[in-house]
Amino acid sequence: MSEQSVTYMDLRFHTPAEQKRKRRPKHTRDTEFSEQEVTYSHLKFHIPSEQQKQQTSTSAESTDYPTPTSSWLVTVILGLLCMALLVTAGVLGAKFLQLSHRVRRQNEELIEKQAILGNFTQLQETLKNCTNQRDDLQAQKANFSKVVSRKGEKCSLCSEGWIEHGGKCYHFSEERRTWKKSQEYCSSHNSRLLVIKNKEELDFINRLVCFHWIGLSRGGAATAMKWEDGTAHSTDLFQVKKETPGESCVALNAEGGAIRKCAEEFRYICEKKPS
Known part of the structure; x- marks a missing residue:
């Protein structure tokens, strides 16, 4: 409906006077239909051109969809x-x-x-x-x-700095050495690292010892602990804790023997017979 433009005009109907009716012949019944005078006006219908349709369509599309710039x-x-x-x-x-x-x-x-x-x-x-x-x-x-x-x-009968007890002379060092160096020091003084023979001697040593090297060691994992005089260690005297594989030496304290690396440095105890 929106594609056509319609123009409406008024339609006017006019009825003639009675005198004009009397003047008309009676035999003209066929013309009675024209008793009324009708005036027609033109109805104009305007159909838009294709260009106008396209403009209208483009306008509608631009309203419904965003422009490329907006997208x-x-x-x-x-x-x-x-x-x-x-x-x-x-x-x-x-x-x-x-x-x-x-x-x-x-x-x-x-x-x-x-x-x-x-x-x-x-x-x-x-x-x-x-x-x-x-x-x-x-x-x-x-x-x-x-x-x-x-x-x-x-x-x-013991030298100065040595303690006599039970027929032996003992030297408790103040300096620290490796086990091998301690052994060499004792040998240089006509003595050896301590070899404990019995409980009475162990009790005497325990009153003075604090991580001192003694003459107890082993050469490897396959060998047993031996004293400096070659005798085997008896666990009846004291226990040796924390045994490790390989060469190792024993340091003694009041709680017993402890396996340590021979390269470590501790005090040491030498023993010898009175001169």
Whole structure:
């Protein structure tokens, strides 16, 4: 309906006067139909041209659909949003990786610190034991000094710096050496590293010892522990703790013998017969 333009005009109907009716012959019944005078006006219908239809269609389409420029702008905005999301995701991923590495490093450092703390606690206990034994050693040394001085008055058979007990002379070193160096030192003084023969001698040594090398070692995993004089070690005297494969030497403390690497440095005990 919108494609046509319609123009409406008024239709006027006119009835003639009575006189004009009388003048008409009666036989003209066929013409009675024209008793009314009708005036027609033109009805104009306007059909738009093809160009106008196309313009109307284009106008309607432009109203219903966005222009190409608008579509391009929307595409660009969506692309920028996608890129922003990707960049944000990348940054968050990098931050997460950094935090993961940091947490892992902190956990590793915490484990190391716990291990160090455990070793430190163990060292503190060892130091405490050695300190107590040192105090005991100093007290025993004072007592033995008195004994040595009294025996000196009776002409002691042991050299200066040696303690006589049970028919032997003992030297408790103050300096630290490896097991081999300790053995060489004792040999240079016509003595040997300590060889314990019985419980009575062990009790005497335990009052003065604090991680001292003694004359007990082995040459390898296939060999047994032997004393300097070649005799086998008897567990009836004391237990040797923490045996390890390979060459090893024994350091003695009040709690018993401890297997240590021969290259470590400890104090040592020499023994010899009175001269």
